[in-house]
Amino acid sequence: MGGTLSHKSLGKIQRTILTLIWIAPIVAAAAGPPVFKHSDVVFMYSADAAAYKAYGATFVAWGGASTTSSVKMHHDLGIRCTGAMWCLTAGxxxxxxxxxxxxxxxxxxxxxxxxxxxxxxxxxxxxxxxxxxxxxPAFRQHVREQVRKAMAGGADGLHIDDHLGTAGSxxxxxxxxxxxxxxxxxxxxxxxxxxxxxxxxxxxxxxxxxxxxxxxxxxxxxxxxxxxxxxxxxxxxFERYQVEAAAENVRELGELGAQIAGHPILLSANAPILHEQHRPVVKYLTHIVSETHFNASQGTTRLDDAIKTFEIARQLEKPLAATAFGWDWAHIHATSATELVRVWIALTYAHGQWFMVPHPTRQWCFNNERGTHWHRAPIAEYAPLYQFIRANARWFDDFEWADASGVQTTPSLICTVRRNENRRALAVHVINRDYDPKTDWMRPAKHVRITLPSRLAEGLGGTANLLRYDAAPQTVPIRREGGRAVFEIPEVRLWTVAGIEPTGSQ
Ligand SMILES: [Zn+2]
Structure with a gap:
């Protein structure tokens, strides 16, 4: 819902209907229909129309649409947008x-x-x-004024940075x-x-x-x-009190945001949920927009924090738009390791979450030597990956987590399995983690055998469609070994999505 809707031609009545439609996911955020699609392409901050187009953007998660004209500009492009503020400091x-x-x-x-x-x-x-x-009271008043400013244009959502406020201190x-x-x-x-x-x-x-x-x-x-x-x-x-008080503050800011916008809104916070203090707020959010530990300086050897974060988001039943932390981006800025970022993007989408588009002009970097600095992420390096996701949305949307235990493959690969219950189709995501930091390139894995346990193999058709962002699609046969399904991927370079339809549909 929503992500690709254009407001351009909507009359007043249609706007009312749209508003009513948007109430549903917010009221039923915990268990209801998804507010977003897995194939959504999320920008962190706003950008120009050319950048949005290059990436196929559907949502801007971290502000940039605080005026009526900026909201209209996004809606005309079919992009939902947000106002943003923070609870950290008055500056x-x-x-x-x-x-x-x-x-x-x-x-x-x-x-x-x-x-x-x-x-x-x-x-x-x-x-x-x-x-x-x-x-x-004085600072509370101040943050409420920031919400009024951020939502003055009637944006679709409010994003709150440093939601912990005092609890963070x-x-x-x-x-x-x-x-x-x-x-x-x-x-x-x-x-x-x-x-x-x-x-x-x-x-x-x-x-x-x-x-x-x-x-x-x-x-x-x-x-x-x-x-x-x-x-x-x-x-x-004491800590629990402070964290709960911060969460309640966010809930109130969300209420105020909806009141200012004049319609129900999406509500997010920068909540790195790997850390427990960031979880109490999640119950008030429609989705999480957060920095996530990718441990860039260690190549692909320490992706476990990110994977654990995706798992927590799944358990909390909230979609997550991730970016890397400032020090991860400082590493990328210093080394131009674009392939490493592509691994993060693939890994995040393979877990059903979004990796926010590396920003073309303003990706926040931080380290002790340089403090805050900004990275300009080259569009040509990353846009093809996002365009691949948009073009293959049918292998992402409505595909939900499936237990991948028992899937056998080469140890240097990460496998996730996602299932579309309605279509009875399976998407097996295979990500190469054999990264060479010297060349900033993956060492391709050849003749990769994937074995699906009978629990997953049941009802699947006889072929797998191998999809890559950097090569033409390929179809390979699926063999049966007892109840198990086995197929071979000739080469996994960075990321292969094996889409498998149910039996009888091919
Ligand atoms: Zn105080």
Missing amino acids: ARLLYENTELREAVSRDIEGNPVAVPWLFDHTFKGMPTYFGCTNH VIGHGGGFCDYCMAGFRQYLKNHATPEQLAKAGITDLERFDYRDWVRKYAATRKEYLKIWRKIPLMDL
């Missing part, structure tokens, strides 16, 4: 200029503001970039100790802690409980605190 400049916002920052156990470590290079007249406190950075956070935690304990838990923790008077007094018994300075914070009593509950 160094506003903190410098605005006393109220300067007060509304995350504070450590000493009462000092906590700076965002990875924005060390973002200062204004000596003012660092401090974490805003999403529990403080709690985990590993020593923040979360302002008066508002303390009041919030007191309330949280009232609602969530059992009398036994409170007694065990030695809290006799919850009305006058201030967690800072408690923490100071263990650590009076940030430095001390950061050494032992995990061991301080009630810290688990």
